[in-house]
Amino acid sequence: xxxxxxxxxxxxxxxxxxxxxxxxSFFRTLKREEIDATEYRNLExxxxxxxxxxxxxxxxxxxxxxxxxxxxxEFERVTESGEAASILSKTRVDLxxxxxx
Numbered sequence: 282x283x284x285x286x287x288x289x290x291x292x293x294x295x296x297x298x299x300x301x302x303x304x305x306s307f308f309r310t311l312k313r314e315e316i317d318a319t320e321y322r323n324l325e326x327x328x329x330x331x332x333x334x335x336x337x338x339x340x341x342x343x344x345x346x347x348x349x350x351x352x353x354x355e356f357e358r359v360t361e362s363g364e365a366a367s368i369l370s371k372t373r374v375d376l377x378x379x380x381x382x
Contacts, residue, residue, distance in 0.1 A: 303347070310339070 315334040321327040340353045348356040 307339075310343075311335075314338075 311331070311334065315331060315338075316327075319330055321330060342352055344350045344352060345356070351359065
């Protein structure tokens with residue numbers, strides 16, 4: 282019945298094994314580096330902690346291999362300058378070769 286309405290029980294379908302990988306990677310990082318490492322007083326403290334982690338650390342400081350070992354905020358600035366394509370191309374080559382830049 283789900284398939285009749287275009288609904289699939291999982292976003293990872295045959296032939297597309299990595300379509301959810303970046304999302305899963307983010308949640309793994311969030312759990313390991315923020316949630317498991319912090320004691321929260323209540324639900325509001327949890328919400329504030331997660332928001333701060335995402336905005337102040339994950340987007341501004343944490344290096345992402347898929348973005349040429351740059352934080353998302355820096356990558357966005359580079360994207361606006363037109364350098365992003367060359368960075369991503371080099372990063373893909375380095376990752377395929379098993380080297381870090």
